[in-house]
Amino acid sequence: MEYITLSNGVQMPMLGYGCFLVSPEECERCVSDAIEVGYRSIDTAQAYYNEEGVETAIAQAIAEGKVTREDLFLTTKVWISNAGYDKAKVSIDESLRKLQTDYVDLLLIHQPFGDYYGTWRAMEEAYKTGKVRAIGVSNFYPDRYVDLALFSEIKPMVNQIETHVFQQQKAARPFLDKYGAQIESWRLFAEGxxxxxxxxxxxxxxxxxxxxxxxxxxxxxxxxx
Missing domain, CATH: 1.10.287 (Helix Hairpins)
Known part of the structure; x- marks a missing residue:
């Protein structure tokens, strides 16, 4: 597996398995299969409603000696309904409970709606206390990303955005590069x-x-x- 180093020194696998549209019932099997064939980055979200399925698969893989927790790079995302400092703070702890882990490797704001400034403050706090190894955003246009970066103590380290040959995000790259943010692609094959x-x-x-x-x-x- 190849890795890329984020602005804070954390290494993130360059290829990951995403759990979007994977039902809770299917999630355990799918994540288990992904780990079996070599995936080490697993991406879920509060809005996917399958964090517990991810946890079951990871726990089984660890119990069987296939991986350690340190081998894995686990991502989840704070959803719009949990925007704002207080709600986001509670939701982060709830995600950790569902995932049965002391920390996630990457925590993202899922969408730039609601009080995502308050959400970011809660994420900065989680980062400082070791609940999160890296923090970033998802689906942020350049203007929203720059605005958050300018008025935050910790700059978002990742922007997870739709990126593929038909949408290469050329306009966004200079802004993200300026603040040391890494593009993480979703919909890589443009869904055909x-x-x-x-x-x-x-x-x-x-x-x-x-x-x-x-x-x-x-x-x-x-x-x-």
């Missing part, structure tokens, strides 16, 4: 939009990459000979 599997430009790139790999193999074989 625009016939992505057969897109002519992407198909041509794939062919060129395959040809390059073949040439590199030939060079390697020649050198070995």
């Amino acid at each position: 939009e625009k016939d992505i599997s057969h897109n002519p430009v992407l198909t041509e790139i794939r062919k060129n990459m395959e040809n390059m790999r073949h040439r590199l193999r030939c060079v390697s074989l020649c050198r070995a000979a």
Whole structure:
């Protein structure tokens, strides 16, 4: 697994398993399968209503000796209905209870609605007390991100936004780079939009990459000979 280092030094896996639209009943099996095949970053949220299913799968994997808690990078998100300092603070502890862990590796504001400034203060507090290893936001446009960053003690370390070949977030990147925030992509394959599997430009790139790999193999074989 490859990792990227966040602005506070925490290492985040570059590939993760997301639990959006995974039912509570299916979540345990899906997360167990994800861990089995090598995923170490698991992404859930209060609004997914499956944090407890994630916990069951992780607890089982740890009990079976497949991973340790330290091997995993666990993300959850504070939902709109829990916006504001008081509600967010309670909801963070509730998420920790459901996930049966002393800390999460990454905590995000799920959407920039409601009193998300109050939410951020609660998250900063959770970060300082060790309940969270890194904090960030999700679905924040550049203006909302910059506004929060300018008026916060701790800058958001991550912005989880829709990012793929058809939406590359070129306008957002300079603003996030300025404050040391890492883009974390969701909807990476565009949910099959625009016939992505057969897109002519992407198909041509794939062919060129395959040809390059073949040439590199030939060079390697020649050198070995």
